[in-house]
Structures are given as structure tokens and as C-alpha cells.
Amino acid sequence: MVKQERAARTRQALIRAAAEVFAEEGLARASLTTISRRAGVSNGALHFHFESKQALMQAIEAEALESVREIVRDAVAREGEPLQALVDSTYRLMSRIADDAVVRAGFELADEPGRAEGPTIRREWQRWVEEALLRADEGGWLTEGVSADDAATAVVAATVGFEVLGGEDKAWLSEEKVTGFWDLLLPRLTERNTRASVNADVTGRDPNTQ
Numbered sequence: 214m215v216k217q218e219r220a221a222r223t224r225q226a227l228i229r230a231a232a233e234v235f236a237e238e239g240l241a242r243a244s245l246t247t248i249s250r251r252a253g254v255s256n257g258a259l260h261f262h263f264e265s266k267q268a269l270m271q272a273i274e275a276e277a278l279e280s281v282r283e284i285v286r287d288a289v290a291r292e293g294e295p296l297q298a299l300v301d302s303t304y305r306l307m308s309r310i311a312d313d314a315v316v317r318a319g320f321e322l323a324d325e326p327g328r329a330e331g332p333t334i335r336r337e338w339q340r341w342v343e344e345a346l347l348r349a350d351e352g353g354w355l356t357e358g359v360s361a362d363d364a365a366t367a368v369v370a371a372t373v374g375f376e377v378l379g380g381e382d383k384a385w386l387s388e389e390k391v392t393g394f395w396d397l398l399l400p401r402l403t404e405r406n407t408r409a410s411v412n413a414d415v416t417g418r419d420p421n422t423q
Contacts, residue, residue, distance in 0.1 A: 220262075223252070223254055223258055223262065224262045224272075226252040226253065226254065227248065227249070227252045227254065227258075227259055227262055227263065227269065228269065228272050228273055228276060228315060229252070229314060229315055230248050230249075230251035230252035231243070231248045231252075231266075231269040231270075231272075231273060231318075232273050232314040232315045232317070232318035232319075233251060233314045233318075234247050234248050234251055235270070235273070235318050235321070235322065236314060236317065236318055236321065240266065240270065240322070243266065245259055245260075245266065248269070270322055273315055273318050273319055273322060274319050274322055274323070274333070274334065276315050276319070277315055277316045277318065277319020277320065277334050278319060278333075278334050278337055280309060280313065280315070280316050280319075281306065281316070281319075281334055281337055281338055281341075282337065284302050284305045284306055284309065285302055285341045287305070288301045288302040288305065294349075294352075294354070295345045295346070295348040295349040295352065295354065296345070296346075296349045296354050296399075296402065296403060298345060299342065299345040299346065299349070299368070300395055300399075302341070302345075303368075303372055303391055303394075303395075304388065304391055306338070306372065307372070307375060307376075307379070307386040307387075307388075307390075307391055308386070308388075310376055310379060310386055311379065311383055311386040311387075316334075317380070319334045320334055320335065320376050321380065323335050335373060338369070338372070338373070339365075339369045342365050342368050342369050342372075343361070343362075343365040343369075346361040346364045346365045346368070347361045347365075349361065349364075349402075349403075354402075354403050355402055355403060356401065356402060356403055356404050359401065359402055364402055367398060368398070371394050371398075375390060375391070375394075
């Protein structure tokens with residue numbers, strides 16, 4: 214049991230170290246030696262868990278993808294109303310991108326040429342936004358004349374834009390930017406009374422970063 218726990222900690226340390234090194238040096242320039250040194254383990258220990266940078270990249274993407282799914286699950290569990298759940302999840306996503314190197318790398322690695330086909334973190338986020346707005350439309354939350362598809366296009370474009378721009382300037386990931394976006398968009402999306410008016414002090418906190 215102790216060996217399993219130690220192995221799990223080593224694997225996690227390698228994933229986090231790889232995410233940091235990939236962000237600093239890029240996937241092509243990052244070396245496994247640099248990653249193992251950052252994680253505080255030997256090259257042998259790294260190769261025991263991951264046979265290549267590609268394997269590390271896939272592990273980072275998988276962990277980041279699960280983090281996004283966790284954000285969505287938590288938002289849905291906390292908020293029954295789909296628009297509020299969507300608003301809350303955008304705050305938590307931007308907070309996690311700003312504070313978690315693995316999640317940030319998961320988004321950045323989606324742009325790497327030659328990556329394997331399959332679900333990417335951005336496609337997963339797009340799917341959730343589309344689903345939330347479709348449910349909002351079916352529940353009568355969207356203003357007459359506003360389509361769920363058009364609303365999803367606006368939300369996905371803006372939030373992915375925040376994520377990309379946040380790679381160079383973290384201000385794009387701030388609560389203030391997200392609040393400004395929702396203050397602008399929500400009056401167009403819905404006329405119903407919702408807590409998503411938007412109170413960043415309430416919706417912006419990510420319980421996993423406290």
C-alpha cells in the first residue's frame with residue numbers, strides 16, 4: 214500500500230512537472246531529464262511511469278479533461294438552473310486555468326500539431342456549454358428570439374478567447390473580466406430573474422482552490 218501511494222505521488226509529481234516545463238519551453242524543446250529533475254525523481258523513475266513525452270502529454274490532457282468535467286459536475290450539483298450553472302462554471306474554469314499548471318497545459322496542448330485524435334479539453338467545454346444552453350432554452354430561460362446555438366457560439370468564443378489570451382496576460386482570467394462578459398451578455402440572453410446577475414464573490418470561488 215505504501216509503495217502504491219509513493220508511486221501515485223511520483224506519477225502526479227511528474228505530470229505537474231511536465232505541465233510546467235511544457236509551458237516554459239514548449240513540447241518540442243522540453244526534455245525528459247528536465248522534467249524528472251523538476252519533479253525531483255530519477256530518469257529511471259520517469260520512464261517507469263511514462264515511456265515518452267507523448268505519454269506525458271496524454272496524461273496531462275486526461276487529468277485536465279477530468280478537471281473540467283469535475284467543474285461542470287460541481288456546478289450542476291450546486292445550481293439547478295442551467296444558466297446559473299453555466300455562469301458559475303465559467304468562473305471556476307478561469308480560476309483553475311490561472312492557478313493549475315496541469316489544466317492550463319491541457320488547453321495549450323490541444324494546439325500541438327500531430328496530437329492524437331480524440332476528445333480535447335476545448336471540445337469537452339464546448340459540448341457542456343451547448344448542452345447547458347439547450348437546457349436553458351428548453352426550460353424557457355432564454356429570451357424569445359435568442360437561439361441556444363448562437364448563445365453557445367458567443368460563450369465558447371469568449372471563454373476560449375480568455376483562455377488563450379490568459380496564456381500571456383493572466384488578467385484575462387480574472388473575475389473582473391468574466392463578470393464584465395456576463396454583465397454584457399446575460400441581459401441579452403434572459404429576462405428572467407436569476408442569481409447570475411452576476412455576483413463574482415458568490416459564483417467565482419472554486420472550492421478546489423481555497
